[in-house]
Amino acid sequence: MSADPRRVLVIDDEPQIIRFLKIALQSEGYDVITAATGADGIRAAALQQPALIVLDLGLPDMDGNEVLQRLREWSDTPVLVLSVRAREEDKVKALDAGAHDYVTKPFGIQEFMARVRVLLRQRPASALGGTTAEAQASATIGEITFDFALRKIHLRDEELHLSRKEYALLTLLARHVDQVITQQVLLEEVWGKVHRHDSHYLRILIGRLRQKLGDDPANPRYIRTEQGVGYRLMS
Structure with missing residues (x-):
């Protein structure tokens, strides 16, 4: 299966967050797939080949940073971290591990969608999140x-x-x-x-x-x- 430029994978175990994001993303024409655990998220990333991954750090089976590290072993797909963790060191850790952006919960949907659009305009090419440039x-x-x-x-x-x-x-x-x-x-x-x-x-x-x-x-x-x-x- 080839990557769909409108496909977004949401890895989050909060049903209300998933519903909220699905409504917002689908209203702008994105195809949304979801996973409630890190293991299911990694599997979906491999099988569905999304253009963007939205990743929560607090997952029931493994920490989101571990998911990110495992994804980065084989995938350059842009990752937008969405987490309640607001400490500077948490943001730095995720970004250094290969996340492309970081949004803290609670969040404004307009800012979130703007960041999604930015990441989907870009083609990953390196661990730093290289663009077409x-x-x-x-x-x-x-x-x-x-x-x-x-x-x-x-x-x-x-x-x-x-x-x-x-x-x-x-x-x-x-x-x-x-x-x-x-x-x-x-x-x-x-x-x-x-x-x-x-x-x-x-x-x-x-x-x-x-x-x-x-x-x-x-x-x-x-x-x-x-x-x-x-x-x-x-x-």
């Missing part, structure tokens, strides 16, 4: 144009003059547009594993990029801070 020679995000082949970035037709690390950080965010990338992953990718806890390096570099993009930190157009978790580049 991963394999493209160029990409345009808002008024920013990326030429990955020539290693050039333009803002409104003006070339941005970036340091090597500024370029690496901005293109990393661009290749995973609209997805949260944790601080730890960004630090490891740009500075190396020995600097995975040097978050001040990241804050300084993000500040420089925002200046060059003319991005207001309080009301960002491009680089959004996910407090205590990481950053995302918005399309």
Whole structure:
């Protein structure tokens, strides 16, 4: 069975949540399949090949993070975690394990559906949740144009003059547009594993990029801070 771009798998053991999500997703034309346990969810992911998985962390047979880890052994399907766990460390753990986004219960259905649409617009290509930009020679995000082949970035037709690390950080965010990338992953990718806890390096570099993009930190157009978790580049 080939993957259906409108098929969504919901792995959650709360009947009311499943009913709520089915109504919302089906009203926008999505084909919804459900599973109430981690084992059934993994099986459904393999047999039904959904385009997106919505995953609760508190399942009756195994922790949702274990489900995520087992999925990531063979699948790059985008995973949207939906959980009552609101602690920063829970969000970071899930995102580092390969989740593409994280929504805390209770949640607003409009925001949830917007995040679903974002993830379904994208094609996974790596553990970081790569998008189609991963394999493209160029990409345009808002008024920013990326030429990955020539290693050039333009803002409104003006070339941005970036340091090597500024370029690496901005293109990393661009290749995973609209997805949260944790601080730890960004630090490891740009500075190396020995600097995975040097978050001040990241804050300084993000500040420089925002200046060059003319991005207001309080009301960002491009680089959004996910407090205590990481950053995302918005399309």
